[in-house]
Amino acid sequence: MYRNLTDxxxxxxxxxxxxxxxxVARGQHQKELLSQLLTISHPHERVMIIPVRNNNVFAQVAETLWVLHGRNDIAYLSRYLPRAAEFSDDGRTWRAGYGPRLRNWNGEVDQVTAxxxxxxxxxxxxxxVMSIFDxxxxxxxxxxxxxxxxxxFIRRGIDLHLNVSVRANDAFWGFSGINxxxxxxxxxxxxxxxGSSVGNLSWFAGSLHIYERHYSKAWxxxxxxxxxxxxxxxxxxxxxxxDTVAAFDADLATVFAVEDAARAGDHRRAIAELGSVSDAFLRDAGLMLVAYNMFLDDVSxxxxxxxxxxxxxxxxxxxxxxxxxRRWKQNDPGYLGLDLSDAEASFLRTHFAAVARLVADEPRLRPTLIEAT
Structure with missing residues (x-):
C-alpha cells in the first residue's frame, strides 16, 4: 500500500x-504494465512536488474545478492547458469530458448528487457508482x-473508500497530471x-504506461x-x-465568477468576490486562479x-x-516577501537544494530540471 500520490x-x-x-498503440511507442492495482492510504495528500516532474499545480486545480462544475469547454481549459484542443474533435469541447457525464448524464442524472x-x-x-464510459x-x-x-464509493465503518477503474492511464499526463x-x-x-472519514483510494489501470515523449523524464x-x-x-x-453538494456547487459557481473577472484582468474584484466562499479548498483554489491569471498577464x-x-x-x-x-528561476522561499510557514519554507529549501545537486551531479538532467512544465 502506498501513502500518497508522491509515493x-x-x-x-x-x-x-x-x-x-x-x-505500439495508435502509432505511439510506450512502455506499460498491465492490470495494475494501486491502493493509497492517504488519498487527500494529492500534491506532488519532485525534481524533474515539474508539474503545474495551477492547471491541476483549474481542470479539477472544470470537471466538478460539469464543464467540457476548451475555451476555459486551454488557458491553463494550452494543448487541450489537441484532444478535441471540434476544437470547442472534449466530446467525452468527465464533467457533463458526472454532473448531467444524458441530460438527466447528476451522478454526484445521486x-x-x-x-x-x-x-x-x-x-x-458513477459511470463515465458510455x-x-x-x-x-x-x-x-x-x-x-x-x-x-463504498463505506465501511466510518471510512468512505473510493475504487477507480481506468482502461488506460498515462502515468504522466493522466495519473499524476490530473486524474x-x-x-x-x-x-x-x-x-x-x-459524514465519513476519507478511506483508501484503490486505483485499477488496465494499462499503466509511459509514452515515448516522457521517457527521458521518467528514466x-x-x-x-x-x-x-x-x-x-x-x-x-x-x-x-x-458538507453538502449544494454548498460545494454554490461556492464553485462563485469561484468561476472570480475566474471570469481574473481572466478579464479585474484582479481586485476577483479577490474581493472570494470573500463569500466558505469552502477552504475552493477559496484558496480561487486565489490560485487569480494568481495564475496575473502570472499569464505579466502582472508584477x-x-x-x-x-x-x-x-x-x-x-x-x-x-x-x-x-x-521555478518559472522565475528563483529558489528563495522568502523571495519578494513570500510569507511561508516554517514547514513550507523548509520543504522548498530542501527541494531546491535537491534540484541543484541533480543538476550539478547529472549534466544530462539539466534541460529537464529547469524546463517550465
Missing part, C-alpha cells in the same frame, strides 16, 4: 522502467474516449457529504529521484470543507506574491510557490 508515482515510474513491456443520496439512504450500500457513444472514431471509466488529483477532491467531498526520475513528499515536512493538505511579481500570501499554509500554497519560483 505511488515514484514507484510506478521505477517499475515501468524496470519491468514494463514495449508496445451517489450522495444513495449512501445517505444506506450507509453500507454497494451500489454507489458504450452508446464511445465506440466511435474520435480523439476523445474516456480513460477513466468507473468510480465506486489522482481530481478524484481525490471528489473523494473528500463525498466523505464530508456522507531520470527512476534513477535519481526519491519519493520525499511535502507532507513529510509537516505541511498539511488543504481540505475540502463543504510582487502583486502575485501578495495573492499567494493570502492563501492558508498548505500543500497547495507550497506547490503554488514552488511553481512560481
Amino acid at each position: 505511488a508515482f515514484v514507484d510506478v515510474v521505477a517499475r515501468i522502467h524496470t519491468e514494463g513491456t514495449n508496445v 451517489v450522495a443520496d444513495r449512501i445517505g439512504q444506506d450507509l453500507n450500500t454497494k451500489r454507489a 458504450p452508446a457513444v464511445d465506440y466511435t472514431d474520435t480523439k476523445d474516449v474516456p480513460c477513466n471509466n468507473w468510480l465506486h 489522482y488529483f481530481e478524484w481525490s477532491v471528489l473523494h473528500e467531498l463525498m466523505a464530508n457529504v456522507t 531520470q526520475i527512476a534513477e535519481a529521484v526519491r519519493g520525499t513528499s511535502v507532507y513529510d515536512f509537516g505541511v498539511e493538505h488543504l481540505p475540502v470543507t463543504s 511579481r510582487g502583486r502575485i506574491v501578495e495573492v499567494i500570501n493570502e492563501m492558508r499554509p498548505s500543500d497547495l500554497r507550497t506547490a503554488s510557490a514552488e511553481y512560481l519560483l
Whole structure:
C-alpha cells in the first residue's frame, strides 16, 4: 500500500522502467504494465512536488474545478492547458469530458448528487457508482474516449473508500497530471457529504504506461529521484470543507465568477468576490486562479506574491510557490516577501537544494530540471 500520490508515482515510474513491456498503440511507442492495482492510504495528500516532474499545480486545480462544475469547454481549459484542443474533435469541447457525464448524464442524472443520496439512504450500500464510459457513444472514431471509466464509493465503518477503474492511464499526463488529483477532491467531498472519514483510494489501470515523449523524464526520475513528499515536512493538505453538494456547487459557481473577472484582468474584484466562499479548498483554489491569471498577464511579481500570501499554509500554497519560483528561476522561499510557514519554507529549501545537486551531479538532467512544465 502506498501513502500518497508522491509515493505511488515514484514507484510506478521505477517499475515501468524496470519491468514494463514495449508496445505500439495508435502509432505511439510506450512502455506499460498491465492490470495494475494501486491502493493509497492517504488519498487527500494529492500534491506532488519532485525534481524533474515539474508539474503545474495551477492547471491541476483549474481542470479539477472544470470537471466538478460539469464543464467540457476548451475555451476555459486551454488557458491553463494550452494543448487541450489537441484532444478535441471540434476544437470547442472534449466530446467525452468527465464533467457533463458526472454532473448531467444524458441530460438527466447528476451522478454526484445521486451517489450522495444513495449512501445517505444506506450507509453500507454497494451500489454507489458513477459511470463515465458510455458504450452508446464511445465506440466511435474520435480523439476523445474516456480513460477513466468507473468510480465506486463504498463505506465501511466510518471510512468512505473510493475504487477507480481506468482502461488506460498515462502515468504522466493522466495519473499524476490530473486524474489522482481530481478524484481525490471528489473523494473528500463525498466523505464530508456522507459524514465519513476519507478511506483508501484503490486505483485499477488496465494499462499503466509511459509514452515515448516522457521517457527521458521518467528514466531520470527512476534513477535519481526519491519519493520525499511535502507532507513529510509537516505541511498539511488543504481540505475540502463543504458538507453538502449544494454548498460545494454554490461556492464553485462563485469561484468561476472570480475566474471570469481574473481572466478579464479585474484582479481586485476577483479577490474581493472570494470573500463569500466558505469552502477552504475552493477559496484558496480561487486565489490560485487569480494568481495564475496575473502570472499569464505579466502582472508584477510582487502583486502575485501578495495573492499567494493570502492563501492558508498548505500543500497547495507550497506547490503554488514552488511553481512560481521555478518559472522565475528563483529558489528563495522568502523571495519578494513570500510569507511561508516554517514547514513550507523548509520543504522548498530542501527541494531546491535537491534540484541543484541533480543538476550539478547529472549534466544530462539539466534541460529537464529547469524546463517550465
